Amino acid sequence: MTHDPFTVLGLEPRFDVDLAAAEVRHRELSRALHPDRYQGKPAAERRMALERAIEVNAAWRALRDPVTRAEALLAAGGVELDERAEPKASPALLMEMMELQEELAEVRGKRDAAGLRRLGEALRTRERELCARLAPAFAAARGDAARLRALLPAVGELRYLRRFFEAYAAAEEELAA
Amino acid sequence: MAYSDKVVEHYENPRNVGTLDKNDPAVGTGLVGAPACGDVMRLQIKVDDGGVITDAKFKTFGCGSAIASSSLATEWLKGKTLGEAETIKNTQIVEELNLPPVKIHCSVLAEDAIKSAIADFRSKQAARRALGAEPVAADTAAAHAGK
Structure with a gap:
């Protein structure tokens, strides 16, 4: 674009x-x-x-999409989005994402629609909270590349959440069928 | 985007999916993620006393290429010594699976996972050796833990 x-x-x-x-x-x-x-x-x-x-x-x-919205703001501020240069996620976040994905696979396997919904709602709330934290941070960065770069870990977290929602949508579709 | 036959093959029949006991001293666990796409990958190795990898398992949540890369990695790891395992390069995975440029990061993730599983195993061993060399009395250990 x-x-x-x-x-x-x-x-x-x-x-x-x-x-x-x-x-x-x-x-x-x-x-x-x-x-x-x-x-x-x-x-x-x-x-x-x-x-x-x-x-x-x-x-x-x-x-x-909050991820591409964040990426647009980063790009406008001159932050290059190079996948190799992105900061690595904290082990705690990775562990948590792995566990959430496993939990999702489990409720999917059990065809537990209520459990699936609960998991989805919890993660949506989390995404909303993360976005609520990012909004003032983006505003405070005022397009400054160094300050925008400091937001990369949070943007990374948004991407892990998005991956989760992709799997969630597939599970939802499967359970509805 | 079209996946290569080998990627599809691993994706449809992933080898060694599963979990090893991460608290087992003979098991090393590598947990890595790709912040650019949100993939998460866990790769575990079980190492015998001679430093040979006897078992390897993985679990990957991500695209087909990430699943195929980790599946292939576990296949390659079995029977290798830690030293040999360390020499596995992402480029070999790219070559074997015919990964397109946009999917190279999946092979990088698999290489990172191997390295981090080996590092985890080694740090566990080092911790055990340190404990073995300097036996800590139970009450002293408890006092330290309570600090």
Whole structure:
């Protein structure tokens, strides 16, 4: 993407972005850029509108997910996202993630829908709390690369949580079937 | 993205999935994660008195390439001495599984897991040797633990 998702949607770059406002912007822009509106226009203009529409969709997707939202803020502040250079997670966090994944596999195996829901809710709460801590930290960093880099471990934790939610969604689907 | 046949094969029939007793002094446990994607990998080795790895188990929560990398690693580890195990390089895993560039970090994770399992085993052994060399009276040990 050439532009960061906040710029694309015309929003202030902040971690606790107003997602409802972002969704409205996405809808407005998508409507304005709809191919129907460009019928009969020159090919170059049609192509540009299509490219913009794709960019707008990608921006909305990026903002909705806390991980990609954080990554956009890091990138805008000049923090390079190199997987080899990322700080390693603390052993305690890894242990916890391993145990949570094992617990998930267990409730999935037992087809324990209530247990699955409980686990999912606990992790959602945890993700919300982590995001609530990250929002003021991003604001305080004011785009400074060194201060943003200090947030990498927390962003890493968000990614471990996201991996968990992926497995969770698969388990949910399986139990619903 | 298309996985290579070997990745799919390991993914569908992972070798040595499971757990060894992490409190067993003969067992070394490596727990590593990839912060860039959120994969977690646990790799355990059981080492006999001659320093030969007699068993290896893994559990990986992550993508197919991460599962295949750790599955392959446990296969390779069995029967190797610790010294030989240490020489396993992520590039060998990449080669064997035909991992594409975006999945190289999965092989790095497996190499890290091997190294950290060996390090864990060695530090356990060193701790035991230290205890053996300097027997600590039970009451002194209790007093230390209580501090």
